[in-house]
Amino acid sequence: MIDADRLQFQSHQYSGQHGGTRLIVTGAVHGNEICGTHAIVRVMRELDAGQLSLRRGSVTFVPVTNPLAYAQGERAGERNLNRNLFPNTHPQDFEDRVANWLCPLLARHEVLLDLHSFNAASEPFVMVGPRNNDGPLEPFQHEAQERALARRLGVRRFVDGWLRTYGDGVQRRLAGSGELQTVLRYGIGTTEYMRSTGGYALTLECGQHSDPQAPEVAYRAILNTLAFLGLIDAPAPEPVAPEQMEALSMVAVYDKQDAGDAFSRNWSSFDPVRQGEEIGRRVDGTPVLAEFDGRILFPDSGAGANSEWYYLTRANLSF
Template sequence: MTAASELHFKSVNYTGQGKGPRLIVMGAVHGNETAGTKGITRVMEMLDKGELRILNGSVTFVPVANPLAYAKGERAGERNLNRNLFPNEHPQDFEDRIANWLCPLLAAHDVLLDLHSFNAQSQPFVMVGPRNNDGPLEPFKHEEEERALARILGVKRFVDGWLRTYGDGVQRRMRGSAELQTVLRYGVGTTEYMRTTGGYALTLECGQHADPQAPEVAYRAIMNTLAHLGLIDAPKPQPVPREEMEALSMVEVHDKLHDDDHFSRSWASFDRVKEGEEIGRRADGTPVTAPFDAIILFPDTGAKANNEWYYLARVNAAF
């Protein structure tokens, strides 16, 4: 395998002659998540053959955001690129070097579509940002545009509340610690960083890693986004009807307290639990139960002590 020091970063830009937004589409932020790379490659081939034309604005494609992780076929190169994503004057690892290239590139655009996939068998979903606010954690002013884009990607499941819920967990763990802000930064990935630059952004989870339909989900989402933003000559895609949407808000994160804490069964994201139902057991045998009727998200059997173990979400009727 090529040494990390010999790898380079690649982006490809297509700019139309008319005015329009600047879109960036990324794949393989995690190296084993290739659906986005395949969808991007398909659209780039159409553009290069003249089968598709960018008429307004511009689109930049990053088929492989993390070339080291991609070469390894693993989630990370040296660490998770989608955490603590900030420029670093003194890069400590390969992902820091990616960030020094990627963060200015994100800041030069208006809209980000970041394409991912996941481990367990489940339906695709999109992660959206916060409501408009001027608070200290994640100030934002593009709620309407971001959620309108989410509804035309071609999926019916929507999840919000990531950074707020993650931040609540950090503050619980580190109440009074001088390191609080540093650790809060760890929750910032591609979409969160994009929002700090004044843009808006979505993470689309296209399906299970090996699902042959996942690249099709990525392709459809790219094409719908290009049409929705007016970059190509195509009809505007229709938003998914509200009665067909499944909108969820992350509300709680629960930590492992000991490495020997364990789940009582094999949970997958979007499994439903009833209030009082056992989710796991602490190392001393104490049961961990659901505090309310909820949906489990991102259960992590490999989590270490004092790290996120699983999240709980509720149905959000006001998406």
């Protein structure tokens, strides 16, 4: 049994001699997603050995963002850290205490690279934020910089639309309820919080949890980010060519209505679906059919009743 009260938080900062961007790189926001941890430790060793040299700006590394979840080898310690990420004057759980340390740390930086992995075997991808807007959900003004960096991380697949689609699902579940804004806050994670402080941020999903290539994807992304932002003396990475890109927008989220609802096959993220194709069945046998051609994202066979079951994406032709 791990004594959460004895755990501590660690970050490691390197600063160049000249002004530049303030970057933060995080790993193990979810404790069983350790590819980012391995990659961060590798880059830190190279900096410590003089194989890499930070010339401008600064970079802060957080190899293990959630030490309780990491020590347990599980996604969460007491709850999902990457939801409802805000400082809390009356912390109720371990992740609240992480947030009270992490949020001010994020706010002192300009750019966040958050390194994750996923359950089912699939291709790495990066999640980007919204278009520039002044709206109430996720106002943002760094679309060009964020998407330019995304194209240089070394992956070819890009997904946007998370908070908007999540919010649509919340509104459907809580129609007529006074809890909407409270629950919408639950959709705020590291990147959304970073954008709320005036910075920009990317979530890089580096591959399947146990894929030996996932730490390599994370390592390459860190080096490419350092080079692209000018923090190290290295050639600027070339952007992925438009003809090689696959850009998708999250369009709709579908819920389990009952814990007994089940998929009709073992879906993986980015599996293609055709309009009318059966995705699953409700507990009473009613088929759940795809409403349009697209790709499935984040299918969760273990989801509980009245929670997200899967998302559908459409091609984004204007990335």
